[in-house]
Amino acid sequence: MRTVIFRVTAPYLTSLMFLFSLFVLLRGHNEPGGGFIGGLIAASAIAVYGMAVGVEAVRRALFFHPIAYAAFGLVLAVLAGFVSIFAGFQFMTGLWAFPAILGGDVALSTTLLFDIGVYLVIVGAICAIALSLEERYSD
Amino acid sequence: MGAWYEQFFYLAIALPFVGAALSSPIGRVFGRMAALVLALFPVAGFLLIFALSEEVQGRQIMLAGFDWIPAFDVRMSFRLDGLSYAFALLILGIGALIVVYTGGYLEKSPRIRQFYAFILMFMGSMLGLVLADDLITLFIFWELTSITSFLLIGFEHEREAARRGAIQALVITGGGGLALLAGLIMIRETTGLSSLSEILDQPEAIIESGAYVPVLILLLIGAFTKSAQMPFHVWLPNAMEAPTPVSAYLHSATMVKAGIYLLMRFFPVLGGTPMWEIILPVFGGVTLVVGALLSIRQSDVKLMLAYTTVASLGLLVMMIGIGSELALEAAVLYLISHSLAKACLFMVAGSIDHGAGTRDIRALGGLWRTMPVTFAAALLGAAAMGGLPPLFGFLAKEEVYAATAEAGGLYAWFVTGAALIGNSVMFATVLIVALKPFIGQLPTGLRKAHETGILVWFGPLFLGVVGLFAGIFSQVTHQFISNPMAPPSLDEAVAITISVGFHLGAALYLSIVTIILGVLLYRRSQVVRARIATLLARIGWGPDRGFDQVMRGLISGAFRLTNFLQPGRLDYYMRVTFVVIIGALWFSLIRSDALPALPEFPRLYFYEWAVLGILVLGLVVVANAPSRLAAVVSLGIQGLAVALLFMLLGAPDLSFTQFMVEILSVAILALVMTRLRLMPADRRPFREVIPELTIAIAGGLGFALFLITVSQIELDTSVSDFFTRYSYVIAHGRNIVNVILVDFRAVDTMGEIAVVLTTGAAILALVRIRVSKKDRAGVKRKRRALEGGGL
Numbered sequence: 001m002r003t004v005i006f007r008v009t010a011p012y013l014t015s016l017m018f019l020f021s022l023f024v025l026l027r028g029h030n031e032p033g034g035g036f037i038g039g040l041i042a043a044s045a046i047a048v049y050g051m052a053v054g055v056e057a058v059r060r061a062l063f064f065h066p067i068a069y070a071a072f073g074l075v076l077a078v079l080a081g082f083v084s085i086f087a088g089f090q091f092m093t094g095l096w097a098f099p100a101i102l103g104g105d106v107a108l109s110t111t112l113l114f115d116i117g118v119y120l121v122i123v124g125a126i127c128a129i130a131l132s133l134e135e136r137y138s139d
Numbered sequence: 140m141g142a143w144y145e146q147f148f149y150l151a152i153a154l155p156f157v158g159a160a161l162s163s164p165i166g167r168v169f170g171r172m173a174a175l176v177l178a179l180f181p182v183a184g185f186l187l188i189f190a191l192s193e194e195v196q197g198r199q200i201m202l203a204g205f206d207w208i209p210a211f212d213v214r215m216s217f218r219l220d221g222l223s224y225a226f227a228l229l230i231l232g233i234g235a236l237i238v239v240y241t242g243g244y245l246e247k248s249p250r251i252r253q254f255y256a257f258i259l260m261f262m263g264s265m266l267g268l269v270l271a272d273d274l275i276t277l278f279i280f281w282e283l284t285s286i287t288s289f290l291l292i293g294f295e296h297e298r299e300a301a302r303r304g305a306i307q308a309l310v311i312t313g314g315g316g317l318a319l320l321a322g323l324i325m326i327r328e329t330t331g332l333s334s335l336s337e338i339l340d341q342p343e344a345i346i347e348s349g350a351y352v353p354v355l356i357l358l359l360i361g362a363f364t365k366s367a368q369m370p371f372h373v374w375l376p377n378a379m380e381a382p383t384p385v386s387a388y389l390h391s392a393t394m395v396k397a398g399i400y401l402l403m404r405f406f407p408v409l410g411g412t413p414m415w416e417i418i419l420p421v422f423g424g425v426t427l428v429v430g431a432l433l434s435i436r437q438s439d440v441k442l443m444l445a446y447t448t449v450a451s452l453g454l455l456v457m458m459i460g461i462g463s464e465l466a467l468e469a470a471v472l473y474l475i476s477h478s479l480a481k482a483c484l485f486m487v488a489g490s491i492d493h494g495a496g497t498r499d500i501r502a503l504g505g506l507w508r509t510m511p512v513t514f515a516a517a518l519l520g521a522a523a524m525g526g527l528p529p530l531f532g533f534l535a536k537e538e539v540y541a542a543t544a545e546a547g548g549l550y551a552w553f554v555t556g557a558a559l560i561g562n563s564v565m566f567a568t569v570l571i572v573a574l575k576p577f578i579g580q581l582p583t584g585l586r587k588a589h590e591t592g593i594l595v596w597f598g599p600l601f602l603g604v605v606g607l608f609a610g611i612f613s614q615v616t617h618q619f620i621s622n623p624m625a626p627p628s629l630d631e632a633v634a635i636t637i638s639v640g641f642h643l644g645a646a647l648y649l650s651i652v653t654i655i656l657g658v659l660l661y662r663r664s665q666v667v668r669a670r671i672a673t674l675l676a677r678i679g680w681g682p683d684r685g686f687d688q689v690m691r692g693l694i695s696g697a698f699r700l701t702n703f704l705q706p707g708r709l710d711y712y713m714r715v716t717f718v719v720i721i722g723a724l725w726f727s728l729i730r731s732d733a734l735p736a737l738p739e740f741p742r743l744y745f746y747e748w749a750v751l752g753i754l755v756l757g758l759v760v761v762a763n764a765p766s767r768l769a770a771v772v773s774l775g776i777q778g779l780a781v782a783l784l785f786m787l788l789g790a791p792d793l794s795f796t797q798f799m800v801e802i803l804s805v806a807i808l809a810l811v812m813t814r815l816r817l818m819p820a821d822r823r824p825f826r827e828v829i830p831e832l833t834i835a836i837a838g839g840l841g842f843a844l845f846l847i848t849v850s851q852i853e854l855d856t857s858v859s860d861f862f863t864r865y866s867y868v869i870a871h872g873r874n875i876v877n878v879i880l881v882d883f884r885a886v887d888t889m890g891e892i893a894v895v896l897t898t899g900a901a902i903l904a905l906v907r908i909r910v911s912k913k914d915r916a917g918v919k920r921k922r923r924a925l926e927g928g929g930l
Binding site: 028029030031032033034035036037040041043044047066067070071073074077078081091092094096107109111114115117118121122124125126128129130132133134 | 791792795796799800802803806807810811870871872873874876877878880881882885886888889892893895896898899900902903906907
């Protein structure tokens with residue numbers, strides 16, 4: 001699979017897919033998308049990159065171990081639930097704020113934080129599985 | 140809210156646990172004096188409870204508690220009346236002495252701080268048990284004592300015997316605890332009463348509820364296992380593998396008395412029936428006689444004491460079983476006396492071990508010169524156990540005989556006989572324990588014997604002296620301990636008045652006979668021991684070996700069951716899973732007569748036909764794929780076709796996700812497949828395929844019928860209506876699927892991503908197991924053997 005064409009285009013493809021996955025993640029509350037599907041797209045992006053340049057390069061690019069991303073995501077999701085406790089609501093109650101940034105209303109919420117947590121868990125877990133499988137059988 | 144004494148309760152129960160939590164820092168800071176500091180926790184608890192003694196004597200019942208699991212009407216609630224008050228004082232008072240004793244006895248152990256923590260936790264559990272009011276609270280603390288005692292008995296876990304003793308105690312008392320739980324739940328279900336206070340207010344409720352017999356039996360199993368009645372007694376002697384402070388505490392005043400406490404507590408509502416008056420005395424009497432006989436045959440001081448404990452517990456159960464006023468008074472007095480005396484004697488046994496280096500009475504002798512204080516404590520303890528005047532034990536024994544003698548008829552003969560045999564043999568045993576190591580010639584092996592430190596001899600001596608003064612000033616003892624303890628078990632307040640003063644009667648004559656018999660047995664103890672040993676050798680089998688056999692049977696049974704359910708073959712799992720699912724589908728369809736009417740022929744658009752065509756095409760390819768890789772990839776076609784369907788039916792979100800999952804799973808599977816040797820798909824003769832084919836057809840038909848049935852039932856749309864209406868209003872989102880996932884049911888999603896994370900980590904661990912070449916050959920051989928002999 002490591003053809004020259006693939007290796008040259010893969011980084012661009014990966015970046016585009018990443019960008020798209022973020023877009024899908026952020027618009028998820030109103031349009032098709034969300035953390036789960038965004039995470040899947042990002043995982044595919046990493047898989048594409050991995051096929052092109054090999055596991056070692058992917059691991060270097062990720063910097064942390066994939067499972068660490070997943071664990072961080074889970075912590076983020078749980079923390080998003082705790083925010084509402086400190087605000088005096090029940091665990092996991094969604095809180096919303098609409099601050100005006102650069103002239104437009106930006107919707108910020110704990111649910112968004114939660115969705116980002118989901119995103120990270122999916123990316124991390126699936127990457128961990130795919131990378132370790134690839135590594136295991138390529139030696 | 141609440142009465143002023145509520146804080147006393149919470150504080151008293153919390154103190155031992157706080158002490159346990161602080162034991163490590165305290166041990167570090169105070170070093171050798173840590174025992175004294177830690178003993179302040181139970182002492183403070185003792186004073187807190189004792190401060191309520193006026194209310195208790197005034198028969199006030201004090202309650203405290205808060206809702207714990209309101210949905211099930213479970214409260215964390217406590218009750219202080221005379222019975223729990225007396226038990227609490229014993230637990231905390233003796234507990235404080237034990238902590239002090241530990242400081243000296245385990246001085247050199249590197250894990251002494253851990254031991255403090257364990258024993259204080261145990262103390263707190265025991266205290267919670269006797270103070271608990273709510274039935275579930277009672278059970279929680281009951282099992283906590285089992286668990287903490289497991290930690291204590293197995294403290295020296297390097298030794299196999301200690302581990303075995305700990306596991307045995309846990310299995311037997313924990314199993315009894317489960318029976319207790321069942322009994323308590325039955326009480327709650329049949330009477331609707333959930334706390335001791337309510338139950339004791341309606342003494343007839345359980346007997347009239349119709350569940351009396353099972354409740355009684357379950358509660359008795361709980362009590363008998365905890366209080367080491369035959370044949371559950373085996374764990375108690377084996378628990379002697381624990382360090383001596385544990386034996387002195389658990390097996391004198393606390394854990395084994397938990398069963399006695401339970402019987403006394405439930406006597407007003409369960410007792411007095413013919414069943415009660417037969418079962419308890421029979422079990423108690425047998426335990427008393429057998430325990431006593433086994434005690435005298437031992438040569439290890441601790442084991443001798445352990446078996447006399449078994450016998451004493453039998454005596455207590457017998458007394459509670461007789462259930463007359465006198466018998467209950469006797470049980471109360473005997474319990475107090477036994478707790479004091481046995482704790483004292485166990486500590487003496489530890490001191491002998493500590494000072495002389497052995498506990499075998501055949502190797503001991505002449506220690507009175509070097510260990511005079513221990514000798515004094517031993518004499519006091521033995522006199523109290525043997526029931527010599529003017530010690531408190533004497534009063535207890537007199538009351539026992541008075542109660543058995545007036546029981547009436549054949550019954551009286553049985554219980555008096557059991558008490559007489561048991562008491563005299565026990566007397567002989569404690570005489571051996573208290574005299575044999577100390578008098579006579581000092582064997583040459585014991586030249587280095589020395590008196591122990593004050594921390595070690597203080598506890599036993601103190602308890603011995605308490606036993607003495609408790610007997611001499613019996614009126615004070617009765618006022619503060621025995622009388623408050625007795626009334627809850629009796630119908631009306633009956634003051635206990637017995638004192639050391641001169642009283643003639645059957646009881647005194649029986650006492651004299653006991654003492655004479657005991658002394659005779661003591662003088663001929665060698666012969667008796669040999670006789671019992673030959674008898675036991677002839678029987679050859681005992682509950683202890685039985686326990687091992689049961690455990691072995693359990694393990695091999697579990698092994699076989701596991702092998703049957705989890706043979707490690709994927710095809711087996713798949714087959715079983717599908718057969719079960721198909722069975723459930725068809726059964727419910729046929730049983731409820733819900734076979735659907737055939738739907739009219741669908742009118743589909745041409746592109747829907749196209750999708751269907753792709754689906755079928757993909758299926759044909761999967762079934763006929765020449766290689767596994769081709770099968771995997773064409774299996775992906777199904778998923779993509781389903782995603783297309785979602786898209787056409789207006790669920791872009793689902794279709795989007797389906798696409799991604801399908802792509803990723805195909806990619807990952809292909810990844811694995813390309814790295815493995817790509818063997819061509821199995822070709823099997825048709826007759827071998829028949830079972831799978833049958834399963835597949837039955838499953839496909841079943842699911843199709845099921846789905847058709849579902850689509851023919853009118854859907855309840857209230858849930859989806861709710862989400863449609865509120866997803867934007869409440870959760871500010873127009874994408875309902877996403878809103879449900881991250882807002883309405885976010886806790887579910889949290890659980891799911893936790894599962895994803897765990898799965899990822901688990902797969903990582905599995906993949907990392909690298910099989911070395913040598914092992915690989917072994918695995919292959921095994922697989923070949925399996926395939927040869929398997930399905």
